Amino acid sequence: MHIVVLGMNHRTATVELRERVSLGTDALQHVLTQLRESRTVMESIVLSTCNRTEIYALVNSVRAGHDYLLTVLSGTSGIDKEEIDQSTYFIQGEQAVAHAMRVASGLDSVVIGETQILGQMRTAFQEAFEAGNTGAMFNRLFREVIHVGKRAQAETTVGQTPVSVSYAAVQLACKIFGDISSRRALVIGAGHMGLLALQHLQAQGVGALVLANRSPDKARDVARQVGAEVISLADVSSVLENVDIVVSATSAPGYIVREAEVRDAMKAGRGRSVIFLDIAMPRDIDPVISSVPGVYLYDVDDLDGVIDANLQERKRQAVIIESMISEAVEAFSNWLTEQEVVPLITALRAKGESIQRDVMESLLRKMPELSERDRKLLNKHTMSIVNQLLRDPIQNVKELALASGDTEYVHMFAELFGIDQDILKAQQVISPTHSEVDATRGSFVELFQRLRGETDRLAGDKRVLHPVLR
Incomplete structure (x- = not known):
């Protein structure tokens, strides 16, 4: 078996391509069903956010697994398989496990230490678990992945300074305008990203806030937190001529802000500048508006590297997190x-x-005259003999298996003690990672020579990985 991950993120694919591959609720469930019914994939988890789409899988063949996962993404997105292959990364073994932990810790985000991804990873695991796509290995693995993400937030300062995508958008507006205390901002979308944008704008002292949402009633609770005026999405075009900053962060499938509306708004206020910050995926704002005089449009790709403040400290904290990940x-x-x-x-x-x-x-049977006390005493001492005889072999097989990361010796010990291989298979939590060991591998003298040589070889090794992670 092999742990692998196939994915694309802000480093490997354009925002246009990521939009096409991004999975909505129905598409996500369809992909989980495909993976669950596949003979190539034993366990799987799918993560799809505004900046990445990743499939984590436990496969029986690396090559076949890679090809199958590409086929799944191609079929779901309608994009040619070769085009997806050119814009994705494929990682296996230890690197795949470490990658998952880096993602959950925010080390692989647009801005180091971004905290939203941990919740998204937790949701992806929960959805896969409820769909029946995970088993003993991924249940354990992704609990560890989420635990590392929590440790990164709790034990370091990597996520304590607000450097999320929403914050990056607001910082960009502040850099362009300088003092925004006299500016009016419109935030489209009352979800998590929209709320963060409102909070950051308020913290930077923006003059006035307007919140647009499909359901104004739902948005009022959010607006009350920051003192924002609430309007419906249908009224967005009517306020464009009176705002200086527009941050859009909805989950709508099409454009909310279009070129004609922006042109009309800019005509009403000649000579002014308006910054449009599209942090939605798929995008909310028609990219054509960048051709309108006085309009400055930025999307999530433009925000990569915008924030320098706190970045160096976050990088120092990342070193600590990398150590956590290694452990x-x-x-x-x-x-x-x-x-x-x-x-x-x-x-x-x-x-x-x-x-x-x-x-x-x-x-x-031979000594029926024994008293109950004598029987208990005899039972206790005979059981003690068994425990003492087994203590060293059990300890040795544990140490050798952990030192080598290899399960071959489990089968050798089983052969030595006359344990039926079928009994081992029936009790295994995880399927074997090697082909079945040949029962006629060699004599016990050869076996012990191999064990002794392997023990000596591993004596100086500090860390040897399980074959699944190699």
């Missing part, structure tokens, strides 16, 4: 290995207990 990847690798060892330990204990029960039954 978490190693811990996940150890967990994977432990899942392979647990069935063997369980089987060993079960076999030891079975032998002890057989011995006790034989003894009691």
